[in-house]
Amino acid sequence: xxxxxxxxxxxxxIAFVVLLVILRRFAWxxxxxxxxxxxxxxxxxxxxxxxxxxxxxxxQDEYGRRLAKIDDEARTKLxxxxxxxxxxxxxxxxxxxxxxxxxxxxxxxxxxxxxxxxKVTLRDQLxxxxxxxxxxxxxxxxxxxxxxxxxxxxxxxxxxxxxRP
Amino acid sequence: xxxxxxxxxxxxxxxxxAHHGAQAVQEAAHxxxxxxxxxxxxxxxxxxLQDAPWVTWLHQWENIVFAAFVGVLLALLxxxxxxxxxxxxxxxxxxxxxxxxxxDGMVHGMAGRHGRTFTPFVATIFVYIWxxxxxxxxxxxxxxxxxxxxxxxxxxxxxxxxxYTGLRTLGVRGYLDHLAGSPRDLVGWLLxxxxxPIHLLGELIKPMSLSMRLAFNVFAEDxxxxxxxxxxxxxxxxxxxxxxxxxxxxxxxxPLVLIFSTVQALVFSLLSTVYLSLMLPHExxx
Numbered sequence: 001x002x003x004x005x006x007x008x009x010x011x012x013x014i015a016f017v018v019l020l021v022i023l024r025r026f027a028w029x030x031x032x033x034x035x036x037x038x039x040x041x042x043x044x045x046x047x048x049x050x051x052x053x054x055x056x057x058x059x060q061d062e063y064g065r066r067l068a069k070i071d072d073e074a075r076t077k078l079x080x081x082x083x084x085x086x087x088x089x090x091x092x093x094x095x096x097x098x099x100x101x102x103x104x105x106x107x108x109x110x111x112x113x114x115x116x117x118x119k120v121t122l123r124d125q126l127x128x129x130x131x132x133x134x135x136x137x138x139x140x141x142x143x144x145x146x147x148x149x150x151x152x153x154x155x156x157x158x159x160x161x162x163x164r165p
Numbered sequence: 166x167x168x169x170x171x172x173x174x175x176x177x178x179x180x181x182x183a184h185h186g187a188q189a190v191q192e193a194a195h196x197x198x199x200x201x202x203x204x205x206x207x208x209x210x211x212x213x214l215q216d217a218p219w220v221t222w223l224h225q226w227e228n229i230v231f232a233a234f235v236g237v238l239l240a241l242l243x244x245x246x247x248x249x250x251x252x253x254x255x256x257x258x259x260x261x262x263x264x265x266x267x268x269d270g271m272v273h274g275m276a277g278r279h280g281r282t283f284t285p286f287v288a289t290i291f292v293y294i295w296x297x298x299x300x301x302x303x304x305x306x307x308x309x310x311x312x313x314x315x316x317x318x319x320x321x322x323x324x325x326x327x328x329y330t331g332l333r334t335l336g337v338r339g340y341l342d343h344l345a346g347s348p349r350d351l352v353g354w355l356l357x358x359x360x361x362p363i364h365l366l367g368e369l370i371k372p373m374s375l376s377m378r379l380a381f382n383v384f385a386e387d388x389x390x391x392x393x394x395x396x397x398x399x400x401x402x403x404x405x406x407x408x409x410x411x412x413x414x415x416x417x418x419x420p421l422v423l424i425f426s427t428v429q430a431l432v433f434s435l436l437s438t439v440y441l442s443l444m445l446p447h448e449x450x451x
Contacts, residue, residue, distance in 0.1 A: 010318070012318030023285065
């Protein structure tokens with residue numbers, strides 16, 4: 001066991017060097033290269049992820065600011081719309097009131113005209129009834145035109161007396 | 166009833182193995198010169214075919230044969246694993262990547278930015294010694310590292326690589342300066358006659374300590390296993406069990422053998438890395 005055999009030592013050394021060359025060529029170098037590539041890839045992806053996260057935060061802030069601005073603008077326009085609506089409502093109310101007053105005045109005129117017409121008609125009917133009544137009392141037919149004139153005169157007289165206090 | 170030839174051959178081989186182990190243990194117990202040794206494929210062949218010249222040659226070179234077997238196994242595994250490397254590793258590639266990454270981290274931690282240069286060397290040293298150490302637990306294989314010739318060869322390769330690294334990184338002048346103890350003042354120059362032999366002696370002792378530590382530890386493990394196997398055979402003969410069914414006493418120390426084999430491979434690799442890192446420029450030391 002302790003006997004040194006230089007042939008065996010040399011053979012073992014050569015065998016190890018050959019194995020080292022083979023493993024270096026087929027195992028360690030490809031595996032180390034792959035590990036380095038994977039490490040670099042992971043680092044690059046982590047950097048990209050961090051960059052995208054920062055970009056996302058920036059875009060979120062930007063959207064937040066824009067949303068706040070849009071909210072303010074919407075609120076301002078809503079207030080303007082409310083004020084405009086109130087103004088239009090007041091105008092409509094005033095127009096309606098004016099139209100109602102016109103209609104009322106016209107109705108009053110019509111009523112007064114109808115009253116005047118009714119009065120004329122009533123006076124005519126009353127005159128006719130009076131003439132007929134007088135004819136029956138007097139049993140005598142007088143001239144119609146003359147009678148009518150007399151009666152109108154009498155009615156005017158009566159009307160004046162009634163109006164006078 | 167005729168016995169099938171294969172069964173007959175197997176029984177004959179088992180008996181030869183048992184006989185060989187028991188004989189070795191018995192000789193050792195009676196103060197003989199034979200050191201207990203587990204039978205392996207070559208010794209079994211030699212026992213059965215003593216006159217065949219090729220068997221004699223194999224028996225003479227059995228350490229080389231088993232070392233070459235481990236080397237071929239490693240080369241095939243490396244070729245098969247890295248033939249179609251996948252981005253997402255699986256199976257053997259995953260295992261090898263974990264191993265390489267661990268060795269690379271260790272070497273990088275000890276040797277700094279030059280560590281990557283040494284990783285293939287240290288990884289090969291570790292895995293080669295580790296598998297050779299573990300060969301003893303596989304039936305009919307042998308630990309080539311139990312032979313001083315194997316470990317001396319490995320230590321000489323480490324020594325050569327360390328000196329080459331020193332000359333390459335430091336230059337001839339820097340290398341001689343390193344051997345002289347890096348004198349920078351008068352006291353340093355006065356101490357050169359003392360430091361130079363000490364450093365030279367240290368460099369020469371390193372491969373000796375590496376080879377002897379590994380060879381004797383693995384040899385002790387092998388002897389322990391062989392003794393326990395022999396005791397198991399003796400026990401089975403005592404209780405009249407068939408010789409091919411011995412009591413497996415060696416199973417109790419198998420876990421220890423696995424641990425020690427790994428530790429010895431790691432110690433050899435670590436010390437090789439330390440020797441390499443000591444040859445780097447001083448600002449590279451950690």
